[in-house]
Amino acid sequence: MQYDEQLTCSIKKLAEDRDVDLVGVASIDRFEGAPKGFHPKDLLRTTQSVIVIARRFLNGILDELSPESQRLSYKHHMYAHLNTLNTLTAFELGRFLEKQGNRAFVVQPTTPYHAHEFRGVMSHRHAAVRAGLGVFGKNNLVLTKEFGPRQRFCTILTDAELLPDPMIEEDLCKEECFECRKICPVQAWDPESGRFNKPACAHHQKWNRSDQQCKEPCGLCIQVCPLGKEANE
Numbered sequence: 001m002q003y004d005e006q007l008t009c010s011i012k013k014l015a016e017d018r019d020v021d022l023v024g025v026a027s028i029d030r031f032e033g034a035p036k037g038f039h040p041k042d043l044l045r046t047t048q049s050v051i052v053i054a055r056r057f058l059n060g061i062l063d064e065l066s067p068e069s070q071r072l073s074y075k076h077h078m079y080a081h082l083n084t085l086n087t088l089t090a091f092e093l094g095r096f097l098e099k100q101g102n103r104a105f106v107v108q109p110t111t112p113y114h115a116h117e118f119r120g121v122m123s124h125r126h127a128a129v130r131a132g133l134g135v136f137g138k139n140n141l142v143l144t145k146e147f148g149p150r151q152r153f154c155t156i157l158t159d160a161e162l163l164p165d166p167m168i169e170e171d172l173c174k175e176e177c178f179e180c181r182k183i184c185p186v187q188a189w190d191p192e193s194g195r196f197n198k199p200a201c202a203h204h205q206k207w208n209r210s211d212q213q214c215k216e217p218c219g220l221c222i223q224v225c226p227l228g229k230e231a232n233e
């Protein structure tokens with residue numbers, strides 16, 4: 001495969017100029033085995049590359065989070081604001097790609113959900129793993145070496161043939177640690193099977209079916225994770 005290394009560099013530089021904390025690229029072959037409706041080609045038929053960007057949370061707000069307080073700051077900054085910033089940057093990257101003669105498709109950071117299944121149009125977490133940004137942790141979230149679980153993602157699909165980043169092979173979770181599961185106020189993980197109860201988590205966050213948003217996002221399973229707590233750059 002002849003990758004466009006110059007275009008890959010330009011895209012990454014533009015993302016960095018927009019203050020994105022992490023950016024990675026996956027090639028389309030890494031999505032083999034994605035269930036129907038989760039494959040990038042279900043959205044942009046000509047997809048060759050998948051770009052994932054991430055912006056980290058503010059440690060100050062996250063560290064003050066408690067079941068009773070700070071939910072509104074979290075919702076405003078860590079949920080709504082980061083989703084908006086990521087969408088704007090993703091759209092800008094998409095426009096840049098299209099100006100160079102390619103096609104681009106921005107995957108929404110949160111909505112639209114499939115209301116009854118608790119799923120997005122495509123999984124940013126699976127894309128982030130395939131773009132070499134991180135790996136799944138026991139909290140179901142993608143952990144990065146830089147910030148642990150403390151970031152939100154957004155994905156851009158394109159038919160440009162960009163140079164893929166190497167994937168991370170190692171497990172980043174601390175071996176004996178289950179802090180994320182222990183702190184969950186609704187015990188969303190079944191202690192026997194480890195299965196995650198999406199409706200329980202969604203209900204706790206006052207997930208609203210009509211506008212498909214979490215009215216009171218929680219995030220304790222991010223806050224308690226020891227990974228990325230000290231990251232400050």
Ligand code: B12
Nearest residue numbers: 034038109118119120123124126140141142152153217218
């Ligand atoms: C629906 C949703 C929820 C639901 C369900 C969560 C869930 N575990 O799926 C609810 C409301 C409960 C929720 C809660 C939260 N969420 Co949420 N959520 C989403 C959303 C919109 C879609 C996720 C989704 O589609 N899930 C369904 C699928 C992927 O999960 P699955 O059934 O386990 O998938 C299986 C198969 O379908 C298959 N599969 C799916 N895709 C692919 C692809 C390939 C290649 C393969 C091989 C297989 C495969 O593999 C899976 C395992 O078998 C994403 C945004 C997005 N579009 O990705 C954010 C997202 C996952 N949420 C996020 C966050 C931060 C949260 C919360 C902390 C809330 C908050 N305060 O912000 C909590 C954390 C809960 C937790 N610990 O998991 C972040 C995660 C960031 C990170 N660091 O990883 C995301 C990525 C949003 C973002 N833009 O960054 N969320």
Ligand code: SF4
Nearest residue numbers: 184201218219220221
């Ligand atoms: S977001 Fe809150 S309710 Fe949902 S899994 Fe994490 S700790 Fe549990």
Ligand code: SF4
Nearest residue numbers: 137173174177180225
């Ligand atoms: S809290 Fe512990 S078990 Fe949970 S994701 Fe972080 S390191 Fe892994």
